[in-house]
Amino acid sequence: MADDKQSWLNRMANLDKRWVFLCILLAVGFPLFFPIGLPMRPSQPVKDFYEVLQALPDGSMILLSGDYDPGTKAELYPQNVAILQQACKKHMKVVAIALWPTGPPMLERAFNEVAVGQYGYKYGVDYVNLGFKEGREAVMVEMGRSIRHAFPRDFYGTPISQIPLMDKVENYNSFPVLIDISAGYPGTKEFVQYTQGRFNITLLSAAPAVSVPEFSAYYQSRQISGMLTGIAGGAEYEALIGHPALSARAMDGISFGHLVIILFILLGNVFHFLGKRTSA
Amino acid sequence: MRSMQFSMPKACAALCLVLSAFSGSLAEPILGDQQAAGVRALLPPRDVQAMDTPRDGGLSLTIRWQPPSGEEAGLLGYRIYRADSPNWEFRLVGQVDRNTMEYQNIPNDSIKVQMGKEYYYKVAAYDSLGEAMSEAVGPVKSRPTWFDIHRLPILVAIVLFFGSVLVFFRITKRGKGLFIRRIAGIAAMEEAVGRATELGRPVLYVPGIMDVDNIQTIASMVILVDVAKLAAQYDVPIIVPLNRAFVVPMAEESVRQGFLNAGRPDSYDPDNVRYLSDEQFAFTAGVNGIMVREKTAAHFFLGAFFAESLILSEMGFSTGAIQIAGTANIHQLPFFVVACDYTLIGEEFYAATAYISKDPQLLGPLKGADFMKVVIMALLVVGSLLELFGVHWLTGLLTLS
Amino acid sequence: MKRQIPLLITFFFGIFMIIQYFIPHHGVNEWGGRFQGWTIIVLAFAYVLGVANVLRISLEKVYRKEADWPFKLVTCISLVLMMGIGLVEGVGEDTFFVRRLYNQLYVPMGATMYSTLAFFIASAAYRAFRIRTWHAALLAVTAMLVMIGRIPIGQGIWSGFPRLSDWIMFEGPNMVGQRAILIGAALGAISTGLKMVFGIERSYLGSGD
Numbered sequence: 001m002a003d004d005k006q007s008w009l010n011r012m013a014n015l016d017k018r019w020v021f022l023c024i025l026l027a028v029g030f031p032l033f034f035p036i037g038l039p040m041r042p043s044q045p046v047k048d049f050y051e052v053l054q055a056l057p058d059g060s061m062i063l064l065s066g067d068y069d070p071g072t073k074a075e076l077y078p079q080n081v082a083i084l085q086q087a088c089k090k091h092m093k094v095v096a097i098a099l100w101p102t103g104p105p106m107l108e109r110a111f112n113e114v115a116v117g118q119y120g121y122k123y124g125v126d127y128v129n130l131g132f133k134e135g136r137e138a139v140m141v142e143m144g145r146s147i148r149h150a151f152p153r154d155f156y157g158t159p160i161s162q163i164p165l166m167d168k169v170e171n172y173n174s175f176p177v178l179i180d181i182s183a184g185y186p187g188t189k190e191f192v193q194y195t196q197g198r199f200n201i202t203l204l205s206a207a208p209a210v211s212v213p214e215f216s217a218y219y220q221s222r223q224i225s226g227m228l229t230g231i232a233g234g235a236e237y238e239a240l241i242g243h244p245a246l247s248a249r250a251m252d253g254i255s256f257g258h259l260v261i262i263l264f265i266l267l268g269n270v271f272h273f274l275g276k277r278t279s280a
Numbered sequence: 281m282r283s284m285q286f287s288m289p290k291a292c293a294a295l296c297l298v299l300s301a302f303s304g305s306l307a308e309p310i311l312g313d314q315q316a317a318g319v320r321a322l323l324p325p326r327d328v329q330a331m332d333t334p335r336d337g338g339l340s341l342t343i344r345w346q347p348p349s350g351e352e353a354g355l356l357g358y359r360i361y362r363a364d365s366p367n368w369e370f371r372l373v374g375q376v377d378r379n380t381m382e383y384q385n386i387p388n389d390s391i392k393v394q395m396g397k398e399y400y401y402k403v404a405a406y407d408s409l410g411e412a413m414s415e416a417v418g419p420v421k422s423r424p425t426w427f428d429i430h431r432l433p434i435l436v437a438i439v440l441f442f443g444s445v446l447v448f449f450r451i452t453k454r455g456k457g458l459f460i461r462r463i464a465g466i467a468a469m470e471e472a473v474g475r476a477t478e479l480g481r482p483v484l485y486v487p488g489i490m491d492v493d494n495i496q497t498i499a500s501m502v503i504l505v506d507v508a509k510l511a512a513q514y515d516v517p518i519i520v521p522l523n524r525a526f527v528v529p530m531a532e533e534s535v536r537q538g539f540l541n542a543g544r545p546d547s548y549d550p551d552n553v554r555y556l557s558d559e560q561f562a563f564t565a566g567v568n569g570i571m572v573r574e575k576t577a578a579h580f581f582l583g584a585f586f587a588e589s590l591i592l593s594e595m596g597f598s599t600g601a602i603q604i605a606g607t608a609n610i611h612q613l614p615f616f617v618v619a620c621d622y623t624l625i626g627e628e629f630y631a632a633t634a635y636i637s638k639d640p641q642l643l644g645p646l647k648g649a650d651f652m653k654v655v656i657m658a659l660l661v662v663g664s665l666l667e668l669f670g671v672h673w674l675t676g677l678l679t680l681s
Numbered sequence: 682m683k684r685q686i687p688l689l690i691t692f693f694f695g696i697f698m699i700i701q702y703f704i705p706h707h708g709v710n711e712w713g714g715r716f717q718g719w720t721i722i723v724l725a726f727a728y729v730l731g732v733a734n735v736l737r738i739s740l741e742k743v744y745r746k747e748a749d750w751p752f753k754l755v756t757c758i759s760l761v762l763m764m765g766i767g768l769v770e771g772v773g774e775d776t777f778f779v780r781r782l783y784n785q786l787y788v789p790m791g792a793t794m795y796s797t798l799a800f801f802i803a804s805a806a807y808r809a810f811r812i813r814t815w816h817a818a819l820l821a822v823t824a825m826l827v828m829i830g831r832i833p834i835g836q837g838i839w840s841g842f843p844r845l846s847d848w849i850m851f852e853g854p855n856m857v858g859q860r861a862i863l864i865g866a867a868l869g870a871i872s873t874g875l876k877m878v879f880g881i882e883r884s885y886l887g888s889g890d
Contacts, residue, residue, distance in 0.1 A: 017598070017804035024803045038833035043847055070788035071561050072793040094776070134725075145386075170386070184586045185490070195689040210587060214450070214611040216851045217860050232831050255832040257799065262825050264807040270823070272811050292852035298884060337707025397709075424706040431703050437700070445875065491724060495870045505884045524725050525731025539885060551741065555734040559787075585793060592816055594801040608866035610859055618809040627869030633882065637878045641881050645872040652868055 009275035013049050013268065020264060031252030038255055040248070042236040044221055049226030050147040050240045050277075053086055061093040061168065063175040065148075066110075068183035069102035072208055076181050077106060078246035079234040080205040083179060086116040086241045093165055094127040095175070099186045101141060104131045104155045110208055124163045131155035136186040137194050143197040144172050158175060172199045177225075181206040188215055192223045206234075296411060299565065319498025320403055323348035324412040330401040330420040332382055338395045341385045345403050345414070347378075354407040358383075361402045362391060365584040366416045370402055393422050428575060433678050437652070444651040449644030458643050465604050465622035466635045471603045473510040481577035482517040482552075483507070486567060488583020488607070489523040489560060492530060496608055500583035501527075501534045502633045508538025512547055520553045521570060523563040528555050564588040568595045581605040581620070582629065585612045591620035606632065688880040695878030735760060823849060 068076040075091045081256040107129055115121035124128055127141040133139045147169055153159055159168040178201050182188040188205040196203045201226050209230025218224045228237050234247030325345040333340040343360055357377045361370035373391050374383050385393050400418030404411040476483045487500035511518040520531050532553045539548040556566035579596045589612040596603050597619050605616035606624030616623045634642035664672045701713040708732040739753040810821040829835035830846020849855055876882035
């Protein structure tokens with residue numbers, strides 16, 4: 001009997017990970033079909049992100065860097081959409097660049113969905129997608145001297161001299177704020193290291209949750225003025241702008257997923273300790 | 281344009297007076313004699329200064345000013361004009377909004393600055409009705425800066441670092457041993473390769489997913505030489521999947537060198553150094569496939585990793601392999617710590633080459649870095665205490681901008 | 682000689698880029714920018730090496746019908762297909778390459794691999810957060826506090842959880858630890874860079890034979 005109990009406890013303590021996968025699948029998948037809509041309380045980094053943009057005068061021009069790929073689309077594309085929602089509500093002009101080759105199509109999709117689809121923005125007048133430029137940190141520094149020199153053509157190959165919005169663009173000084181949607185390298189960390197202090201720009205970051213611990217030091221020292229922290233940050237931001245969308249829908253799944261993980265941690269320790277006591 | 285500023289208001293003022301005379305009522309004057317009607321004339325900006333932009337390449341001038349005295353409710357912004365002589369026509373260089381009190385005439389403006397040439401500037405406040413121009417200031421000319429004094433603290437730190445490296449280098453050359461604490465992950469490398477040999481299965485070495493211009497990749501290539509040497513000594517295959525094409529020849533050379541150092545150059549198999557894909561998750565899928573199909577028994581994840589770190593290490597754990605990881609990407613360290621048997625954290629990864637080889641030349645920079653850490657810790661303690669008592673000179677000294 | 686020339690090149694460019702950081706003169710900066718541009722050009726040519734490596738190894742395995750050779754065949758066909766169609770059609774929004782191959786194959790596959798992280802995190806957490814020592818207990822408790830503070834349910838249980846989670850992440854232990862490791866890693870990177878620039882570390886160059 002004691003041996004059976006010991007064996008059962010050992011089996012539970014060393015549970016086949018496929019059972020864990022199944023529980024996660026159910027916890028995350030169930031709310032997608034049966035949304036609950038749990039209320040969100042915005043955290044300080046997200047509030048700062050929102051307020052920096054909100055404080056800008058209507059019609060301001062902002063610089064948006066879309067540095068992510070399909071792998072991080074689930075986390076960062078909803079943030080991209082939400083950022084454009086807030087910008088378009090304030091009739092801001094948006095100049096978009098990318099330091100990842102997969103960035104421009106992501107940006108274009110977001111522009112089509114929000115700026116063009118909902119707010120009737122015109123390309124070249126209200127927004128422009130300058131596309132991808134290889135060079136990483138070198139491009140970041142070059143933009144401090146001349147964005148026109150770093151991006152002589154837009155995503156579609158049009159010379160920027162033919163784009164009306166670009167008449168007002170010189171370098172970082174032409175923008176009150178730079179927003180970086182950053183999935184990894186090059187991204188927010190490189191903007192902090194190579195441009196934020198050197199060119200004295202206000203930098204906002206939309207990052208996946210895994211990058212938040214790393215960027216927290218820069219946020220704490222105010223080198224990053226505001227931060228969207230993964231899907232949770234995206235959901236909080238959507239609540240602030242009054243437009244709950246993809247991130248908010250995903251938050252229910254994340255909430256249950258976190259609870260399942262916490263439950264497994266507790267259960268794992270319970271079985272572990274019970275097993276030790278029984279064998280002793 | 282300048283002449284119109286003074287003729288338009290007067291003409292309008294005259295028209296208003298005529299109309300008011302016909303209407304029998306005194307119409308509000310729109311322009312001209314505005315002070316009599318209680319509406320202030322727009323005043324020019326005050327204290328306009330033009331200077332060479334400090335700490336630049338020599339192709340830029342900075343113009344600063346103060347807003348006009350008194351309230352300027354209708355003020356829209358400022359226009360900056362430039363001429364080569366105060367008596368020549370001034371051309372518009374740029375325009376800023378009303379809240380900006382500085383303008384930089386930079387190389388990418390349509391009207392450029394030539395280094396060493398003298399210029400004169402005027403700044404005009406403008407509203408919907410016209411402009412109020414300041415007096416011309418100048419001459420001013422741009423000069424390149426040969427040394428950015430604000431970066432002096434960094435130069436001092438670098439010199440200190442170089443100096444400490446040289447000192448420890450000389451100490452080790454004289455034969456005096458320097459203590460390095462035991463790093464479990466590095467000490468376990470031979471154990472890991474030995475275990476792969478016992479099981480008769482290959483070693484897997486993943487040098488990160490960054491290109492050759494990343495210092496972690498280079499450091500990983502150096503460690504690869506030693507791991508390849510161990511693999512050659514134990515006669516076990518070593519598979520090196522690569523995420524960047526440029527790393528292929530470096531990795532091939534490193535593995536070949538390792539086999540050469542072990543005295544077994546014939547055992548080197550170039551097919552085991554494989555470029556998989558530049559795409560992060562395609563590479564991850566490929567490495568997972570290698571782990572499962574080729575049943576690798578020892579995994580080395582040494583280099584720059586990102587989101588794929590947990591996928592690689594968890595998959596490796598499920599195959600039962602012994603795993604040693606090392607990276608300076610601190611956001612991935614928690615995943616490696618959880619899933620791997622040993623993890624080299626940050627600088628431990630960089631110290632690996634010195635630790636393995638015990639070469640005195642490599643120990644010098646290691647101890648130099650340790651010395652700099654002591655200096656930084658001392659600065660942190662002293663700086664914090666000074667800040668606590670409201671003394672900011674040290675913080676100011678070390679602030680770059 | 683085969684080793685001396687690369688070492689000299691490394692030394693010259695390494696020292697120049699360090700010095701360039703302190704000299705704002707536009708001429709010096711222009712050369713610095715030019716050198717960085719050269720790096721990008723050289724790295725771009727490496728793609729030829731990569732493709733050659735993939736094809737050589739895969740086709741050899743297919744030819745010899747070694748274990749799992751069908752996978753290698755799929756690799757070669759995929760590579761040729763993607764490259765060929767992309768080169769012929771271009772990468773416009775309406776092309777077959779983008780609509781089918783990129784949007785309907787590449788994008789979902791990348792997202793699928795990334796999504797496996799959620800499952801692996803759960804299984805890793807179940808295995809790793811066993812309280813065997815006091816610091817393991819600290820780790821487990823901190824992880825649970827941060828997780829519960831980030832979700833609305835946690836906010837509902839106790840309004841202090843989000844504040845506590847934010848403190849751990851942005852003001853307290855996490856930020857302190859990250860900074861300490863950052864400083865150490867940066868010093869290690871500088872030390873390694875110096876070894877490369879001054880030629881103290883040269884094993885990555887090979888034997889020179």
